[in-house]
Amino acid sequence: xxxxxxxxxxxxxxxxxxxxxxxxxxxxxxxxxxxxxxxxxxxxxxxxxxxxxxxxxxxxxxxxxxxxxxxxxxxxxxxxxxxxxxxxxxxxxxxxxxxxxxxxxxxxxxxxxxx
Amino acid sequence: xxxxxxxxxxxxxxxxxxxxxxxxxxxxxxxxxxxxxxxxxxxxxxxxxxxxxxxxxxxxxxxxxxxxxxxxxxxxxxxxxxxxxxxxxxxxxxxxxxxxxxxxxxxxxxxxxxx
Amino acid sequence: xxxxxxxxxxxxxxxxxxxxxxxxxxxxxxxxxxxxxxxxxxxxxxxxxxxxxxxxxxxxxxxxxxxxxxxxxxxxxxxxxxxxxxxxxxxxxxxxxxxxxxxxxxxxxxxxxxx
Numbered sequence: 411x412x413x414x415x416x417x418x419x420x421x422x423x424x425x426x427x428x429x430x431x432x433x434x435x436x437x438x439x440x441x442x443x444x445x446x447x448x449x450x451x452x453x454x455x456x457x458x459x460x461x462x463x464x465x466x467x468x469x470x471x472x473x474x475x476x477x478x479x480x481x482x483x484x485x486x487x488x489x490x491x492x493x494x495x496x497x498x499x500x501x502x503x504x505x506x507x508x509x510x511x512x513x514x515x516x517x518x519x520x521x522x523x524x525x
Numbered sequence: 526x527x528x529x530x531x532x533x534x535x536x537x538x539x540x541x542x543x544x545x546x547x548x549x550x551x552x553x554x555x556x557x558x559x560x561x562x563x564x565x566x567x568x569x570x571x572x573x574x575x576x577x578x579x580x581x582x583x584x585x586x587x588x589x590x591x592x593x594x595x596x597x598x599x600x601x602x603x604x605x606x607x608x609x610x611x612x613x614x615x616x617x618x619x620x621x622x623x624x625x626x627x628x629x630x631x632x633x634x635x636x637x638x639x640x
Numbered sequence: 641x642x643x644x645x646x647x648x649x650x651x652x653x654x655x656x657x658x659x660x661x662x663x664x665x666x667x668x669x670x671x672x673x674x675x676x677x678x679x680x681x682x683x684x685x686x687x688x689x690x691x692x693x694x695x696x697x698x699x700x701x702x703x704x705x706x707x708x709x710x711x712x713x714x715x716x717x718x719x720x721x722x723x724x725x726x727x728x729x730x731x732x733x734x735x736x737x738x739x740x741x742x743x744x745x746x747x748x749x750x751x752x753x754x755x
Contacts, residue, residue: 414625414628414632415628416624416628419753419754421658421755428536428568431568432567432568432624433624435601435622435623435624436622436624436625436628438622439621439622439625440625452662453658453661453662453755486665506669507665507666507668507669508665509646509662509663509665509666509753510644510666510669510670512751512753513644513645513646513666513751513753516751516752517644517749517751519632521627521628521631521632521637522631522637522751522752522753523534523624523627523628523637524534524639524754525536525568529740529743529747530743531739531743543651543683546683547682547683547739548739550716550737550738550739551737551739551740551743553737554736554737554740555740634747636742636743636746636747636752637746637752638649638739638742638743638752639649639754640651640683
C-alpha cells in the first residue's frame with residue numbers, strides 16, 4: 411500500500427461528519443504507518459473540541475488517532491471561541507496560526523483537501 | 526494557449542452549477558487538448574450521476590467531456606448513495622477512494638480547486 | 641519571521657468575514673514584506689466590490705492592502721454580476737479567468753487555501 415502526505419482543512423462545525431468519513435476511507439486505503447495525515451481545524455470547526463467530556467465524534471476521532479492521524483487546532487480560533495487549551499483532548503496539537511500550518515505543510519509537499 | 530493540470534473537487538450537490546461554470550471558463554482559456562482537467566466528485570455530489578436518464582446538467586457535462594474534461598467519481602460515495610456503477614453515464618470513471626485520487630493528482634503536480 | 645506564498649480563494653459572499661480574519665492572522669505571523677499573499681475572488685464573492693462607495697469590510701481590506709496583500713478579481717465573474725471594472729476600488733487587480741490564476745499560482749509554488 412502506498413504512503414501519502416495530506417492535510418485536511420476544516421473550518422465549519424457541520425463538516426466534521428463528512429471530513430471524518432473522508433479520512434476513514436483514506437486510512438483504509440493507504441499504509442497509514444508511513445503516511446502523514448493531518449486534520450487542521452480553525453474558525454468554528456474548533457468548537458468540536460470545546461468540551462472534552464462530551465466530545466462529539468469521540469469514537470471516530472479516537473480511532474483515527476490510533477491509526478496515526480494528527481489533529482491540529484488553531485490557537486487564534488480557540489481564543490476566539492473562548493476554549494481553554496488545557497480543556498482540549500490530549501491527542502490534540504495546538505498551533506498558533508492554523509493557516510500558516512496549512513501553508514507550511516503544502517510547501518513540504520503535502521496535498522491539501524477541503525471537504 | 527497554455528496547458529494546465531488541475532483537479533476540481535466537488536462534494537456538495539448544490540455546487541455543480543458553480544463548478545461547471547468554472548470549468549467552462551477554464552476550457553475556453555487554455556489549450557484543452559494538451560491540458561489535464563479533472564472533476565473529482567465524492568460525498569453527496571455524486572448524486573448528480575444517480576439517474577442517467579435524467580442527468581442534471583447533461584448538456585454542460587457532455588460539452589466538457591467533448592473538450593477532454595475527465596469526470597471521476599468516488600466508489601465509496603456511490604456505495605453510500607446506493608448508486609450502481611452500471612447505471613453511471615459512460616463517460617464517468619470510477620475510483621475506489623476519491624480523496625486518494627485528489628492526493629495522487631496533487632503529488633503529480635496538479636493544482637487543486639474547490640469551488 | 642518567515643516568508644510565505646499563498647493564494648486564498650473565495651467564491652461565496654458570506655465567507656469574506658472568515659477569509660479576512662484568516663489573512664489578518666497570517667499577516668501578523670509572517671514577514672509580509674517578503675511574502676506573496678493573494679486573495680482571489682470569483683463567482684458571487686466579487687459582489688463585495690460592487691459598490692466602491694459602500695465597500696463592505698473596507699477598513700479590513702485597506703489595512704491588508706497596506707500590508708501588501710493583493711486582491712485579484714475574476715473578470716468573468718464581474719461580467720456575470722454586471723459590475724463595471726471602472727467602478728472597482730483602485731487596489732483591485734482584474735484577471736480574465738480567476739480559476740486560471742489559481743492554477744498558475746499553485747504551479748509557481750503558492751499554497752492554496754479555501755476558507
